[in-house]
Amino acid sequence: MAGQLAEAEDVPAKAVPLLVRAAEAAETPDAARAQAVIALTKTVDPGAWRAVLRALPKVQATKSENNLAEKAGNAFHNAPKLDQVHGVFEAVAAEADGPASALAEGAVLRLASRKVGAPEARAAANASLDAGWSQPRRRLQILKAAAQVGDASRAAAFVAALDDPDPTIAKAAKETVGRLKIDPERFRAESRAAKVGDLAVEDALAQVQKTSGDATRGAQLFGQVGCNGCHTVRPDEPLKGPYLGTIATVYQRRELAEAILLPSKTLAQGFVANHFELKDGTEVDGFVVREAADAVTVRTIAAVEQTLPVAQIARREKQQRSLMPEGLASGLTVRELASLLDYLEQLPGAK
Ligand code: HEC
Incomplete structure (x- = not known):
């Protein structure tokens, strides 16, 4: 059945659970697993695609006859309905856990950078990569997947990652930048000119450390x-x-x-912002410089000191956030x- 459906135009919804089982079961012969994967890539069923992500790495690890492993890989990459299932790739990539996530990451990268297809899928894929880039495990996965699928659309970030404080990530960035033939100097110059607000904080920190100014x-x-x-x-x-x-x-x-x-x-110690409300309705924000039994001395950010008698304080509160x-x-x-x-x-x- 997997063999027939791998050749068929459409895969009936009824066949999906069986194909998923065939794709995942340990005892499925290599060829049939590859065919089940090919058949499942014709669907828009999220469960089917999760099975594809789990099974395809196994297929690719074996040598199946008639180039079936290669065909399964192509069916995955060229699936006509990829952007209808982008959510599955984003979710599995976000788990950053093993070969299925790595494969999903490649799909997210390709969805994000392609010029065709649904704009909504492209935007979601890009948002997923932006969020993922701030997490070390995911950054590593994105770097490896980009080298794997040959996607250099995020070259500037990859170059920034050459200076990543995490040596594993810096090493992966070096491999990716090499594999994708990215010229680091071009992007270094560009990123020195990039606005800090347009970079992920991690990238800005890495870049500014390597840049000297005036x-x-x-x-x-x-x-x-x-x-x-x-x-x-x-x-x-x-x-x-x-x-x-x-x-x-x-x-x-x-x-x-x-x-x-x-x-x-x-x-910074001593610079936690405190908010005071006095009984007469006045509000004061500042740092506590002295705390006595009957009065609190507060200095505002404008260097004005003020002593507030405890008897006049109606409410006081420490802020979690910096005044900066x-x-x-x-x-x-x-x-x-x-x-x-x-x-x-x-x-x-x-x-
Ligand atoms: C509105 C007031 C405000 C402005 C403007 C401001 N800061 Fe701050 N800054 C603070 C306060 C309050 C703290 C202490 C609380 C904290 O650690 O965030 C602080 C902390 C810092 C620290 C850490 C100091 C320490 O001892 O840990 C540095 C460095 C710093 N600021 C640099 C700057 C620079 C550079 C600028 C300009 C780009 C700036 N700040 C603008 C209020 C400000």
């Missing part, structure tokens, strides 16, 4: 972006947010960049962010 430009940006509204860099200025004059003695370049890109990931907004660096290029870091690293107190 500290003088960094000093301008420190004012232009508004860092100086909340931070001081000279010890004689009244403290606002954390003092950054010596910050580069405490943080490595990567940590510095991370503090800027993900301000709420960890909060996210996305401050989104509009900067990687090189500009590098310049900002160079500036912080070259402050007199930081040496």
Whole structure:
């Protein structure tokens, strides 16, 4: 039956459960497994496609007669209804677990980069890859799958991954970039010019670490972006947010960049934002500098100190999020962010 349906135009829904069993059962002969896979690729049944993803790697691992293994691979890649089942590929790829996920990842990459087919499937595939790229296991899987299916459409990200802090990922990126004949220098130049906000945080961190900027430009940006509204860099200025004059003695370049890109990931000690509501309705936001039995001293981000008598406080609350907004660096290029870091690293107190 698998042999007949592998040749048939359409596969009746009734036959799907049997074909799934044939594709998956350990005792199915290699040829029949390949034929069942070919038949199942003609359907839009999610269960059928999950079976295809699990069975095709087994088919490809065997030498079946009449090129059946190769035919099954082609049937998978060229299935006319691929974009109707894109959700299955995204779900299985997201599991990032074994050969079925790897195969699904290849399908997601091809759906994302092709110029034909349903725009909705293309958008979903791209969203899946964007989300996946931020997770190390999935990043590794995407890199390997791209080399496997020969898809270089995400070349800039692959080049960025050459500098991945995880050596396994950096190694896979090197292989993929080599296999796909991507010229890293071209993309490095491009990505230094890329806006930080258009890159995944991981990629921005990796890139900025490898890029040197210009500290003088960094000093301008420190004012232009508004860092100086909340931070001081000279010890004689009244403290606002954390003092950054010596910050580069405490943080490595990567940590510095991370503090800027993900301000709420960890909060600098003593700079947890507190929100106070007084009995007269006044609201005060700031850092607690002194805590006495009868009064709390609060310093606002504008360096204004205020003492709030405990008897007047109606409500107080610690914020989980940093007072430093996210996305401050989104509009900067990687090189500009590098310049900002160079500036912080070259402050007199930081040496
Ligand atoms: C609206 C106020 C505000 C602005 C604007 C601001 N920051 Fe911050 N920043 C803070 C606060 C508050 C903290 C402490 C809480 C935290 O760790 O996020 C902080 C923390 C930091 C830290 C970590 C300090 C430490 O000791 O851990 C760095 C580095 C930093 N900011 C750099 C910058 C740079 C560079 C800019 C400009 C691109 C900037 N900040 C803009 C308020 C601000």
